[in-house]
Amino acid sequence: MNLGPWGDLTILAAVMEVVFATCVFVYIGRLDRRTSHPMGEQVGAHKAVLAKVRRREPLSQDEFDYASELVADARSPLAYAIPAALFTIGFFYVVGCLFMLHLDGGNPSFRTFIGGIPMLTSMNMAVQLRKVAALKGKLAQPYLCGTGR
Template sequence: MFVALGFEVVFASCAFVYTRRLMRLGSLPLSDELNSYQRALRKLRKGEPMSQDEWNLAERIIDIRRSPLAYSVPLSFMTMGIFYVFGSLEYLHGHTPSERTFLGAIPMFTATNLIIQMRKSARLKKRLGKATIVEPDAETGPLQFSSASS
């Protein structure tokens, strides 16, 4: 239980540092719109043409979720659940555990889901170089297509 508490302190401290870094990031033009993150990642996942602002937003989301410090947030949830389960088991002194003892499994499942979702979006990094960026041209009117690698 005390080892889990030690890991909880370490991961919670890392999560605090990480969220402070995220709060200092400047906002992008599309970042304040409703569902803009999901829309940008969906376009990237499906290979649809994107605007430069959507591409920049998708790049930032992927970079944020690929950071090693980003995993400290779900890991702090995981160690919180482990601490709760071990603490409940230690409190029982060998008696039969109840359902309340295993309430700590809920943050463990949540942390597992968060890690899986972060890995799914981090894998989109390969698609960023192949994305098609649509740029409006003021002189001719129609949209010009270009590759993200140019």
């Protein structure tokens, strides 16, 4: 059975979505099973700690440990499964609509490309993960309060 390029892309997107969704469940399960850092319970703590790391301000030992945990989480390859799954959902929607239009002989409308919204969102998520992961170099030389470093 020949589905054409849009049908093949739709099937590929569905298979990749299952793969990425599985990776997301594995990653979230790992995060859920571990003991969370006490600072993780404070509202806005991650933003404040990462801002201090970006500005190379002195960190307490707790802040350094929490920032290290955040950077390690962002550096995990499984973390990128979250934006990948979101991107694939949007891609599946777009190519699925184009496949159906190809079968019916219709023209694409704005509705066809609504899947672009989660695709753009996922790219923003991936960039944000990369920004946090890039802070590893700044954590290599910690500026701990009261340690004389």
